[in-house]
Amino acid sequence: MTDKTYNADLSRRHFFGKAAAAAGMAVAPGVFLRQVHARPADQAATSEQRWGILIDTDKCAKGCDSCVTACMDENGWGRADASEDKSGPHQKAQWIRKVTIKDKQTGHVQSLPLMCQHCENPPCVDVCPTGASMKRADGIVLVDKHICIGCRYCMMACPYKARSFVHEDLEDQKVVAPRGKGTVESCTMCVHRVDENGTPACVEACNADNHNAMYFGDLKDPNSEISRQLKQYGGKELRADLGLNTGVRYRGL
Amino acid sequence: MKNVQFMEIEGRSFGYLALLGILGAIILVALGAWYVMEHHGHYVTGMNNAVVWGTPHIFAIFLIVAASGALNVASISSVFNKTAYKPLARLSGLLAIALLAGGLMILVLDLGRPDRLIIAMTYYNFKSIFAWNIILYNGFFVIVAVYLWMMMQQSMNKYSKPVGVAAFLWRLILTTGTGSIFGFLVARQGYDAAIMAPLFIAMSFSFGLAIFLLVLMAAYKWTGRPLGDALFRRLKNLLGVFVAGVLYFVLAYHLTNLYATEHHGIEAFILRDGGIYPQLFWIGQIVIGSLLPLLLFYHPSTGKNRTLVGLGALLVIIGGFIQLYVLIIGGQAYPLEIFPGKEVIESSFFDGQVAHYAPSIWEVLLGLGGMAVALIMVALAVKILRFMPTSLADEDVDPHHSA
Ligand code: SF4
Ligand code: SF4
Numbered sequence: 001m002t003d004k005t006y007n008a009d010l011s012r013r014h015f016f017g018k019a020a021a022a023a024g025m026a027v028a029p030g031v032f033l034r035q036v037h038a039r040p041a042d043q044a045a046t047s048e049q050r051w052g053i054l055i056d057t058d059k060c061a062k063g064c065d066s067c068v069t070a071c072m073d074e075n076g077w078g079r080a081d082a083s084e085d086k087s088g089p090h091q092k093a094q095w096i097r098k099v100t101i102k103d104k105q106t107g108h109v110q111s112l113p114l115m116c117q118h119c120e121n122p123p124c125v126d127v128c129p130t131g132a133s134m135k136r137a138d139g140i141v142l143v144d145k146h147i148c149i150g151c152r153y154c155m156m157a158c159p160y161k162a163r164s165f166v167h168e169d170l171e172d173q174k175v176v177a178p179r180g181k182g183t184v185e186s187c188t189m190c191v192h193r194v195d196e197n198g199t200p201a202c203v204e205a206c207n208a209d210n211h212n213a214m215y216f217g218d219l220k221d222p223n224s225e226i227s228r229q230l231k232q233y234g235g236k237e238l239r240a241d242l243g244l245n246t247g248v249r250y251r252g253l
Numbered sequence: 254m255k256n257v258q259f260m261e262i263e264g265r266s267f268g269y270l271a272l273l274g275i276l277g278a279i280i281l282v283a284l285g286a287w288y289v290m291e292h293h294g295h296y297v298t299g300m301n302n303a304v305v306w307g308t309p310h311i312f313a314i315f316l317i318v319a320a321s322g323a324l325n326v327a328s329i330s331s332v333f334n335k336t337a338y339k340p341l342a343r344l345s346g347l348l349a350i351a352l353l354a355g356g357l358m359i360l361v362l363d364l365g366r367p368d369r370l371i372i373a374m375t376y377y378n379f380k381s382i383f384a385w386n387i388i389l390y391n392g393f394f395v396i397v398a399v400y401l402w403m404m405m406q407q408s409m410n411k412y413s414k415p416v417g418v419a420a421f422l423w424r425l426i427l428t429t430g431t432g433s434i435f436g437f438l439v440a441r442q443g444y445d446a447a448i449m450a451p452l453f454i455a456m457s458f459s460f461g462l463a464i465f466l467l468v469l470m471a472a473y474k475w476t477g478r479p480l481g482d483a484l485f486r487r488l489k490n491l492l493g494v495f496v497a498g499v500l501y502f503v504l505a506y507h508l509t510n511l512y513a514t515e516h517h518g519i520e521a522f523i524l525r526d527g528g529i530y531p532q533l534f535w536i537g538q539i540v541i542g543s544l545l546p547l548l549l550f551y552h553p554s555t556g557k558n559r560t561l562v563g564l565g566a567l568l569v570i571i572g573g574f575i576q577l578y579v580l581i582i583g584g585q586a587y588p589l590e591i592f593p594g595k596e597v598i599e600s601s602f603f604d605g606q607v608a609h610y611a612p613s614i615w616e617v618l619l620g621l622g623g624m625a626v627a628l629i630m631v632a633l634a635v636k637i638l639r640f641m642p643t644s645l646a647d648e649d650v651d652p653h654h655s656a
Contacts, residue, residue: 068601086293090301090609100599101592109598114591123440129383130376149373150365152305153383159440161589161602164302165365168294181294182365238591242439253592 050120050139050247051189052219053203054226054235055112057252059213060206062100062111067214070205071096071115074190076174077164083171093164093179095187096202110252113202113214116141116162116187117238118247124154124163133184139219139247140189148183155184159239162186189247219247257340257650258643259405262476264636269475276629283622286615287362295365298616303608304585309363311577312620315460316356316627317390317431318453319573321424322461322495324349324397326488327404328424331417337484340642340650341469342417346401347640348465348631349424353393355627359620382433389427396420405639428457435580442519443584448509452502456573459495463569466492468631470563472641481647489562493550496569500543503576522587523579527607530583533575542572582610 072078077093084092096115102108118141125133125141132147133154143154143163155163163186166179176192179185190200203216217226229235235249262269290297300307326345330338361367377384400420403413432453435444466488473480507524510516523530549555549565556562586608591597597605635641642650 065601087296088301090303090603091296092302094302094602097600097602097604099597099602099604101595102598103595105594111599114602114604123438125378126380127383127437128378129381129387130372131378132376147369147372147376148366149369151373151383152365153381153434155302155305156585157438157440159589160591161303161604165295165300165305167296184365239440239593241593 045136045138045140045195047137048220050219051194052118052139052217052226052247052249053189053200054215054229054249054251056213056215057110057112057250059211060111060113061211061213062109064111064209064211065098066205066209066211067113067202068096068098070201071187074174074193074201075177075179075188076172077177077179077185081170081172081179084166084168087167091165091167093166093185094161095164095185112250112253114160114162114238115202115248116158116189117160117244118187118189120245120247121243123157123159123242123244127153127157129153136191138194140191140194141186142188142191143184143186145178145180145183145185150182150184152184158186159242159244259340259343259639259641260643261637261639262472262635262641269632269636272475272632273629276625276632279625280622280629283618283620283625286618286622290363290615290619291367297613299611299613300616301608301610303603304582304610306581306585307610308612308616309359309619311574311581312623313356313359313363314431314581315574315577316352316359316623318428318457319460319464320349320352320356320393321428321431322457322459323352323465324420324424325458325461326465327400328417328421331400331414332421337487337650340645341465341484343401343404343640344469344472344635345465346397346404346420347634348468348627349461350394350397350401351627351630351634352461352464353390354630355623355625357390358626359623362619363616382430382437386427386430386434389423389430393420393423393427396423424457425454428454435584440589441584441587442516442590443523443580443587446506446509448502448506452499452506455495455498455502456576459492459499459569460573462488462492462495463566463573466566467563467570468628470559472635473645476641478641479644479646479649481645481650483647484645484650485559485562486556489550489556489565492566492569493547496543496546496550499576500539503538518590519584519587522607523583527583527587530579530586533583534579537575538572538579541568542575543569546572586610 072080075095077084077095096113098111099114100109100111118139120139122133122135122141125135129151130147130149132144133141134144135141150165152165155165163184165184166181169181170179173179177188190198193200199216203214206212206214215226215229217224219227221227230249233251235251236253237244237246237249298307324345326338327342329335330342361370373387396416397420400413400416403409403416429450432450436447436449438444469480507520510520523534525531546565546568549561588605588607591604
């Protein structure tokens with residue numbers, strides 16, 4: 001029993017990489033105070049944060065897929081992984097995708113990225129028989145590739161088609177995002193960056209392109225940019241009727 | 254019940270050995286198919302990231318559901334004290350174990366990482382219905398094995414009733430668990446319904462008894478043992494009731510869905526617009542799998558003809574497969590409703606479109622292998638242990654029979 005717990009902890013730690021860096025990295029004075037409690041490198045994520053992403057669909061440019069490309073490069077899937085060439089288009093991984101939608105009533109057309117919504121009550125975690133799908137204390141939902149048996153029940157349960165199954169052998173994996181044949185994966189909110197006080201690759205790319213359609217931050221910190229934006233302008237959950245309290249929110253939907 | 258004699262089958266005939274040979278060959282081919290899937294990865298199968306459970310799941314769930322139903326005959330004899338069914342109880346328990354083993358084999362071999370079976374057995378997330386099911390399935394093996402032992406060892410016979418009751422309750426929970434795998438999926442329009450559990454129980458009664466009836470007919474015909482008309486008629490009529498029961502729940506399911514506007518999309522898809530799925534539903538599930546068997550069972554002329562009744566049972570099985578296909582594949586093919594009130598006009602991941610799925614040969618072979626495993630287990634067990642009465646002639650089994 002102890003053995004098992006130990007192993008699980010070890011693999012998780014290994015998988016999630018190093019933890020938060022120095023407190024001095026903080027950007028705002030309010031944040032600085034909170035960051036005094038930033039966790040040392042070997043400590044687990046805490047529930048003092050809840051990481052989230054706000055997407056402003058009015059700013060998200062049609063035809064732009066910088067976020068998708070950045071995610072591919074960062075995590076090594078899609079066209080960044082040349083070894084995944086035998087899978088058909090329906091079988092290839094999709095950590096994040098661009099979707100264009102039209103309002104049936106008004107005809108208003110919008111473009112937006114869609115990825116794992118990092119639900120607070122994630123159905124994928126509920127149904128996973130082994131506990132491989134799990135939610136970290138800071139709200140990031142992940143798959144532990146060492147425990148996943150590839151049953152795909154989580155994919156059945158996810159309302160957003162956010163998960164992919166790896167259909168074939170892969171080569172040259174990114175160290176920060178190990179992938180494996182026969183297991184399930186999805187957006188990790190770039191947990192390896194977040195744990196070093198960084199920003200997810202998609203958000204960074206969106207800002208670098210001056211679209212500024214994505215805000216990343218701590219939903220529990222009232223002074224964070226994302227919290228202030230949400231407070232002032234609001235933001236919708238996809239399928240709010242399911243009551244999943246997603247960490248990804250959309251404005252302008 | 255008069256003195257029913259149980260006896261092993263001789264199992265030396267050419268026919269018997271040929272049967273074992275054929276089943277063994279199917280199993281070998283299935284293992285080969287599994288090796289291909291495992292070696293290359295699941296891209297060789299028909300599954301994709303939208304339809305994640307394919308043909309192996311249809312076979313597996315069919316066998317698991319039927320396993321629970323195959324135990325019915327034993328339950329009727331022990332729990333409800335119907336003496337006429339008593340001589341059949343051992344075979345019924347055996348078939349239940351064998352079908353479950355076949356189904357689970359498929360399920361495990363279709364995993365992305367079958368090599369991690371040990372993890373599935375040691376890491377449990379108790380909120381997952383899948384995890385409960387692992388416990389329910391293992392428990393079913395144990396409880397039915399004990400039940401068989403109570404029935405087959407004379408000194409233990411007195412306990413066969415309480416154990417039989419326990420097995421009966423267990424199997425109801427087990428099928429509820431299997432149905433709930435789907436019933437608890439809030440995200441999918443086709444599944445999220447509490448009626449899934451009773452529907453699956455009705456399906457288990459029907460599929461399980463259909464298989465039982467066919468195995469019984471084959472076993473008695475091939476071993477030259479008598480099988481009485483009265484007993485056969487009872488089983489046939491019971492199967493008819495079960496088939497009608499499934500039809501009733503299917504009707505109730507669709508009517509409740511049609512009542513709720515949010516489900517109109519999936520209903521139109523399955524019943525009218527979904528291309529292959531409405532065809533499979535109306536022709537396969539309703540006509541071939543339900544109406545035709547009912548006609549064969551209850552029409553005064555065909556109902557007396559064993560071959561035609563056997564054909565009816567076969568149609569129930571085929572219809573059952575089709576029903577699971579419509580439910581499992583159709584339910585996944587129907588697009589997820591991620592943006593209510595909006596229409597997806599562009600997506601790199603085919604959002605808003607009907608998902609594509611075509612079964613691959615590897616998946617079908619793996620599924621057939623599971624069925625062969627179940628049948629070979631029965632064929633071997635009846636040779637080694639005393640599962641089959643030497644005679645099921647009416648005068649030997651039914652004390653009230655007047656012939
Ligand atoms: S979006 Fe899907 S994969 Fe992500 S947490 Fe929610 S249910 Fe899980
Ligand atoms: S595929 Fe892996 S992560 Fe998903 S439910 Fe199964 S074991 Fe859990």
